[in-house]
Amino acid sequence: QVRLVESGGDSVQPGGALRLSCVASGYNNTNRCVAWFRRRSREQGREGVVSLVPGAKSASYGNSVKGRFTMSTDTTKMKFELQMNSLEPGDTGLYLCAATLVRNGDGSCPLAVTEYRFWGQGTQVNVSS
Numbered sequence: 231q232v233r234l235v236e237s238g239g240d241s242v243q244p245g246g247a248l249r250l251s252c253v254a255s256g257y258n259n260t261n262r263c264v265a266w267f268r269r270r271s272r273e274q275g276r277e278g279v280v281s282l283v284p285g286a287k288s289a290s291y292g293n294s295v296k297g298r299f300t301m302s303t304d305t306t307k308m309k310f311e312l313q314m315n316s317l318e319p320g321d322t323g324l325y326l327c328a329a330t331l332v333r334n335g336d337g338s339c340p341l342a343v344t345e346y347r348f349w350g351q352g353t354q355v356n357v358s359s
Contacts, residue, residue: 232256232348234327239353242317250312250353252327260284260305263330263339265346266312268355270323278341279325280312290341294320317357324352 238250254264265281282289284303291299300313310327328346333339340346 232329234329234348234350236325236327236350236353239325239355241356241358243359244318244357246317246357247313247315248317248355250314250325250355252310252312252350254308254310254327254329257329258308261331263333263346264303264310265328265330265339265341266301266310267326267328267343267346268321268323269326269352270320276326276343278343281339281341283339284310288338290338292341314355317355319357322355322357324354326350326352 233255234252236252242248263281263283266279267276268279269276278292279295280289280291280301282301284305289301298316303310327350329348330346332345
């Protein structure tokens with residue numbers, strides 16, 4: 231059974247940084263796309279933050295986080311991390327890790343919620359002064 235467990239969420243001031251982690255278990259297919267999504271409030275849907283294939287050099291980032299967030303992977307530990315710098319109040323939300331076998335036509339990993347089958351429970355990030 232595929233399981234994804236996130237950690238690292240916390241409360242920080244604007245301009246601060248956090249590092250989130252997601253540990254996957256229940257599968258050994260390192261070609262499976264992994265992604266981070268966030269939900270800013272209960273009323274809003276999930277927004278794609280970043281997606282990539284573990285071990286790949288390039289990732290697909292959402293426009294609102296480009297240049298500030300970086301995703302990295304450790305396939306030996308099935309661990310996926312999200313380094314978040316220059317945090318803004320708008321980055322507040324529940325951050326969720328997800329995995330899928332679906333790819334875009336060009337081989338890249340999707341950032342659409344509907345393409346992801348496996349989800350973690352999320353870790354909360356609060357950015358405020």
